[in-house]
Amino acid sequence: EDQVTQSPEALRLQEGESSSLNCSYTVSGLRGLFWYRQDPGKGPEFLFTLYSAGEEKEKERLKATLTKKESFLHITAPKPEDSATYLCAFKGAGGSYIPTFGRGTSLIVHP
């Protein structure tokens, strides 16, 4: 059964303290790995899609990387406005168009 695990469940950082969030998955073939940001009371907001191992994408202070078994979301010099829950999801190569979501990492950045 395809599974995705995110760690840590919660992360507290000081402003400017860089860190990484992990998303590991077990799937026979990957068709896409997705990162989303979700603010309280809102729907998930799309950040990145990665399709192959070695691929990297950046947006402001965020950088997503992908290997064959995991993805990292690196946050460089975070600011309080980066506080949110970060979700990852993947689609396996089995033909299903339904992505599997992780439970998310709740990030709090203190000023």
Place this chain on the structure above:
Amino acid sequence: GAGVSQSPSNKVTEKGKDVELRCDPISGHTALYWYRQSLGQGLEFLIYFQGNSAPDKSGLPSDRFSAERTGGSVSTLTIQRTQQEDSAVYLCASSPLAIGTDTQYFGPGTRLTVL
């Protein structure tokens, strides 16, 4: 451009009542998904529509839940005889599902509270 919209944003109902939740996807997106998110939980897949194909209903938790999509656009999720455990945020997402662009775009959700 316009994103995915959902209505109502909040719905409070009494146990046993029926509710209808609406989703307007991004124009031109052929795929539409419904999810449920309970407090502190991940996204639970409910149902998936793709074009004119039969919907994938494998995630619906009981026969009290149903959904339809009219004209390949607007979708309605109906919950009959609501129970307290149905309280959650119901999220809708749409996707163009073209190669290389199968990212989902989510609406703001409908928060359902069953008293």
